[in-house]
Amino acid sequence: MALIIDLQGFRGSENEFIPKEIAILEENEVSSAMGDDINNNAATKFIIKAPYDLKELPRDIRRQNLWLSKHFHGISWDRGTTELSNINEYLEEKLKSRVVFCKGKEKFNWIIRSMPERSFFLLDLENYGCPSIKVLRKQYGELTRCDDHKGVCSVENVHLFADFIREKIRKNVK
Numbered sequence: 001m002a003l004i005i006d007l008q009g010f011r012g013s014e015n016e017f018i019p020k021e022i023a024i025l026e027e028n029e030v031s032s033a034m035g036d037d038i039n040n041n042a043a044t045k046f047i048i049k050a051p052y053d054l055k056e057l058p059r060d061i062r063r064q065n066l067w068l069s070k071h072f073h074g075i076s077w078d079r080g081t082t083e084l085s086n087i088n089e090y091l092e093e094k095l096k097s098r099v100v101f102c103k104g105k106e107k108f109n110w111i112i113r114s115m116p117e118r119s120f121f122l123l124d125l126e127n128y129g130c131p132s133i134k135v136l137r138k139q140y141g142e143l144t145r146c147d148d149h150k151g152v153c154s155v156e157n158v159h160l161f162a163d164f165i166r167e168k169i170r171k172n173v174k
């Protein structure tokens, strides 16, 4: 009953995390990743609408966000049409009664905060020795990313995490 989730985002006025891209890899795809075939197109992805105009942010935060767009995930602040409230509703339904994997304290905390009445079990892969994306790419090769942005991509990340989990399980089984 596992599910893997990853987010890419920006900074808000209080330096808080603002999600922009969310990718979810579902149980059956995780299971198949534990078998032999990995379907790189199987993740569900959303690009979330900006909560307000970039101009409303303090200059230093704005600069950080422009840097993220240019040099990190390649997604601009203004992209996306999905309302965050719809995503929260969707996630609440999707994550129900699941074991959910994410990576990193900030994303972990965002998921917990967004779904205070959660009925799922959230695990941070960092507590299980999951290395950086750079290292995962070296280990498992670069996987399919979205074709509409260049840079770090949640779709690739959830598949890399699936590979990591698969290897971890295999090692434990042996």
Ligand SMILES: [Zn+2]
Pocket: 021, 145, 146, 149, 152, 153, 154, 155, 156
């Ligand atoms: Zn992407």
